Ligand SMILES: Nc1ncnc2c1ncn2[C@@H]1O[C@H](COP(=O)(O)OP(=O)(O)OP(=O)(O)O)[C@@H](O)[C@H]1O
């Protein structure tokens with residue numbers, strides 16, 4: 274990165290973080306550096322789901338879930354429809370707060386800090402967590418304004434900073450070459466696969482730490498899917514990614530760890546290779562070999 278580019282990036286990051294330079298909120302305790310999930314590797318969990326249960330009204334959707342997700346790794350969440358995958362994902366950035374009558378037990382921690390910590394502003398939390406949905410949802414605005422949306426919301430209007438964010442985010446989302454000459458055109462004129470990559474560019478424009486993806490390829494053709502999968506591989510250098518997918522091959526291709534859920538319970542989590550080659554639990558094997566779900 275050239276000196277000027279670096280300065281702009283730092284300026285953008287500083288503005289987004291309200292002058293707080295560090296990406297991390299707290300230092301991890303030594304116990305958090307231990308993980309039973311990854312034997313032989315000393316990875317620190319970035320996200321820790323601790324004995325977490327979740328309820329929509331009286332209906333319990335997640336049951337005492339314990340799992341860890343690691344920095345710069347891709348964790349895939351798999352399981353049959355209705356098992357609570359999206360619910361877990363949407364709680365990591367507290368999007369489910371918008372639903373009436375919800376409650377939880379247990380905790381979700383990011384860098385050791387509870388996402389429910391009363392000192393933590395939900396808007397600050399969401400700035401650190403980008404989200405991409407099953408159906409791409411570009412705003413009816415130009416390609417440029419879609420990418421810079423979160424920066425504008427954060428009060429950043431400096432054209433140089435915005436231009437830099439647009440180019441770097443679109444490059445990271447592998448879309449720059451396709452749209453660089455039509456940034457002022459409506460995002461709604463893009464193809465489905467391009468729209469999804471635009472949504473990824475929008476989600477990473479404010480440099481979040483975590484990227485949550487809920488079935489990001491399910492509406493895409495195989496070529497667009499392959500592009501997004503390649504992108505996920507590239508993006509994990511900069512982000513920690515959690516992806517929900519119904520596509521077993523996709524989970525096997527893109528993820529480092531796979532968590533299998535069934536009826537709101539985490540049945541098994543481990544290195545993707547292990548889960549697919551020699552799962553410990555029979556239910557996992559039955560699911561990944563297509564015998565149920
Ligand atoms: N807003 C909501 N209000 C009430 N119940 C909900 C709400 N959202 C989800 N649920 C229920 O929670 C359970 C888990 O749903 P969730 O969307 O998390 O499943 P999922 O594993 O993502 O399924 P799919 O693979 O079909 O997307 C389901 O029984 C669902 O009906």
Ligand SMILES: [Mg+2]
Pocket residue numbers: 358359360487517
């Ligand atoms: Mg879902």
